[in-house]
Amino acid sequence: MSPVAVKVDRLEKSLGPNKVLRGISFEAHSGEIFGLLGPNGAGKTTTLRVICTLLTPDAGAVEVLGFDTRSVPQEVRRRVGVVTAEFGVYPRLTARENIAYFAELSGVLDGEVGRRVDSVIERLDMGAFAKQRAETLSSGQKQKVAIARAIVHDPPVLMFDEPTSNLDVLASREIRQFMVESKSRGKCVIFSTHVLHDAERLCDRVTIIHQGRVVASGPTADVRGGFQDLEDSFLSLVEAVK
């Protein structure tokens, strides 16, 4: 198996009075799509936010490529790219300028920025609208800008948090294709979703969390078990917890 890229160990996190994570553990590897599944409010987004250092764990530990999120958060941020359902962009900057801004802030060297930006624009087929102001772009085009800015510094770990929830069928398919392509490039892709159909098609391994706890984890086929599909398996697991 490929090396561990993200290691989450007995992670606990409260937001205000709510204990959102209650001892989550899993590992995601380079060169795989790892599914983080669960119903709304299960703690998926909070887990991803702790991994990418936006939130600090109350207990437990998270390592990204060997870097601890608490002690060296900036090293972790250099190695992580995050795409969420909320693909906000700077409306008065062009698509290209949006991407270049994040490339510079992510530490891409001055002489490299132009080449890197051109490279992601070509890879995501954004040439037709790269010079347009972001305020004039469609939702699908904005989502591409959001993906481009997340990958422009070529991070080895990519996290997708419900990336297709605001997109139409065509744009959603492009996102899925992009995740598969990233996996083939050896990236660790963590895919958080409650759309189990997508997860079943894409993920090599999954972890299902419910009410802040892991209720199942392993290769997708194993978690599905004897059920017809992942959704049935998931419902049975959730019912068991109740």
Next chain:
Amino acid sequence: MGSLGIVFRKEIHEILRDRRTLIAIALAVLATPTVLFVISQVATRTATQTYTVGYSGDIPTGLDTLFGATGLKLERVDDPASAAKKQVDIGIVFTAAGIEEYYDPSRQSAQIADIRLQTILSRYDAAKIAASLQQKGVDPSVLNPLPVNLHPLSSPVKAAGNSFLSFFLPYILITMSLTGGLSAALDTSAGERERKTLESLLLTPAPRGQVLIGKILAVSLLSLVAAIAAIASMLIALSQISFGINGGEDARVSLTPLAATVMVWLAVLLAASFSSLTVALGTLARNFRQGQAYATPLYFITIFPASIILFIPDFNPSLAYYLIPILNAVLVLRDAIIHNSVSWGPLIVTSASLLLTGVLCFYAALRIFTREALLVRS
């Protein structure tokens, strides 16, 4: 380029493409000259306008000459009391016993005409008494046993102009330092949340302190440019506009190099402080509109100290008063304009106070910007 420079450049780039902000500043810059032009037109018209005095009865000899020289036109009417209501500015009836005057105090023209009439009558009385005394062989100077010779140490007209500037300039400086960058401050703080770009920004390895300083510097620069542009436009307007003629001396106002230097220094400090404060308030807000609601009390907080010169022109406070932000800037600027001098003590205390205010606001903004609640709330 460091993160600070990258953020600063991007913010300036966005501001320059924000038509809403640029138009608002341009309108604010043009508003002052427009208002001053209107004021000067009204003032000049009031000073040179001839007012009509409706009268009946016989005019005492020589009095009609004085009327003509003081901008009052005499017009015979049947009933001066009713004519004073609308037809003429004031009405007078010359009788053997004296003069009956009718005027409506609610009319500004009647008030001005009344003042001119009183001036004429007191001169006429003095002249008649002097002539009468002379006829009787008495020196008329007995009426004025303590004659006063005035020796103004500076031009009274210039002093009036400086007094006008000492209120108006701090007012413009403070309001433009606040409002010039307010829209940009809210856009770069509350706007990041509203557009859902905040999380992506915080995900970059850029140190948050540098990101925040970059934003505050960009807003400060805009505030500074807006304040100086507004004041420059005001000064240019004042150099071209005359507020009537006073004793042959044209009442134009101007800013001395010392006052201008003090003004620029205070503008830098105010812009930095206000920018830190508005970015901090904007960071607390979930969206632009909420940020505007948070910032609204600032208008009152800033306008009150700026107005104190209007209500208490001779306010000469102790050094401790210079610790109060905004009020201190108004006082230092007033002294620089009126006395053309700067006392180092008040200037140093004022600078330290404004710098400390800016640092505290920056610290508050940084605390908010680095709290997890910032993301959880959004």
